[in-house]
Amino acid sequence: MRDAVENILTFDAAATTAARRDDPRALTLRDVSLTVGDKALVHGANLTLNAEGITMIMGPNGAGKSLLLKLAHGLTPATGGQVLWGDTPLDDTARRTQAMVFQKPVVLRRSVAANVDFALRARGIRDAARRDALLDHVGLLGHARQPARLLSGGEQQRLALARALALKPKVMLLDEPTASLDPASVLKIEEIVQEAHSAGTKIIFVTHDPGQAGRLADDIVFVHRGRVHEHGPADLFLSRPETQEARDFLQGRIVV
Numbered sequence: 001m002r003d004a005v006e007n008i009l010t011f012d013a014a015a016t017t018a019a020r021r022d023d024p025r026a027l028t029l030r031d032v033s034l035t036v037g038d039k040a041l042v043h044g045a046n047l048t049l050n051a052e053g054i055t056m057i058m059g060p061n062g063a064g065k066s067l068l069l070k071l072a073h074g075l076t077p078a079t080g081g082q083v084l085w086g087d088t089p090l091d092d093t094a095r096r097t098q099a100m101v102f103q104k105p106v107v108l109r110r111s112v113a114a115n116v117d118f119a120l121r122a123r124g125i126r127d128a129a130r131r132d133a134l135l136d137h138v139g140l141l142g143h144a145r146q147p148a149r150l151l152s153g154g155e156q157q158r159l160a161l162a163r164a165l166a167l168k169p170k171v172m173l174l175d176e177p178t179a180s181l182d183p184a185s186v187l188k189i190e191e192i193v194q195e196a197h198s199a200g201t202k203i204i205f206v207t208h209d210p211g212q213a214g215r216l217a218d219d220i221v222f223v224h225r226g227r228v229h230e231h232g233p234a235d236l237f238l239s240r241p242e243t244q245e246a247r248d249f250l251q252g253r254i255v256v
């Protein structure tokens with residue numbers, strides 16, 4: 001089973017190790033800013049993420065978590081500073097090796113199977129066996145012929161994950177993919193994410209939920225008012241956050 005999973009998930013890169021500075025899964029933000037009109041939304045973010053591990057981004061509503069993810073992936077271009085993957089500035093080549101998953105799943109108005117076929121064709125692949133293996137992996141093989149729009153919210157998110165995994169991404173950026181899902185769906189999605197991580201994909205995952213961070217995170221980035229406030233090992237952040245804002249956030253106090 002493990003071999004089969006790795007076969008459909010593992011990306012095709014030559015061997016990479018966390019220690020290599022040029023590993024394309026390692027993110028560096030150098031003084032990254034985003035200003036829209038006269039509004040500074042992200043202020044000089046500096047951050048280095050290892051090529052390996054699950055990094056979770058936490059912070060209150062409106063803190064800039066989604067923006068940080070979009071800046072890292074280039075969906076929103078930075079207005080200042082530099083985004084590097086490995087030692088290379090972000091470009092289309094790097095972006096094509098990454099997949100982004102949103103809170104509201106993106107599904108096409110066609111069958112479940114055709115949604116995955118579409119993602120595979122984007123990589124020039126027509127392979128029904130691989131499509132079925134991906135659908136099986138996310139627990140949707142039984143729904144293959146059904147219109148994707150009729151899936152439940154949790155199922156649609158698993159389909160979005162299958163489409164992302166079809167790309168064999170080196171990096172997966174997930175923006176609150178389990179928000180508003182029931183606990184069983186949350187656990188299934190966490191399992192799929194962990195399996196992708198075990199197969200070598202770097203995971204960067206936005207969450208509000210300290211419980212989820214405790215289950216998944218190796219390291220946590222805490223964002224507040226468009227600034228990176230803290231970054232450190234998950235167990236340390238969750239038990240002994242350095243800043244008052246992070247303590248308030250973790251204790252469920254309203255942080256503005």
Ligand SMILES: Nc1ncnc2c1ncn2[C@@H]1O[C@H](COP(=O)(O)OP(=O)(O)OP(=O)(O)O)[C@@H](O)[C@H]1O
Pocket residue numbers: 036039041059060061062063064065066067068
């Ligand atoms: N394109 C934009 N133009 C202007 N303001 C924006 C734009 N995108 C985001 N913002 C603002 O930037 C701030 C940070 O937004 P972001 O979506 O990153 O927050 P977040 O931490 O992900 O919040 P939430 O947890 O509520 O999703 C918010 O105040 C938001 O309104």
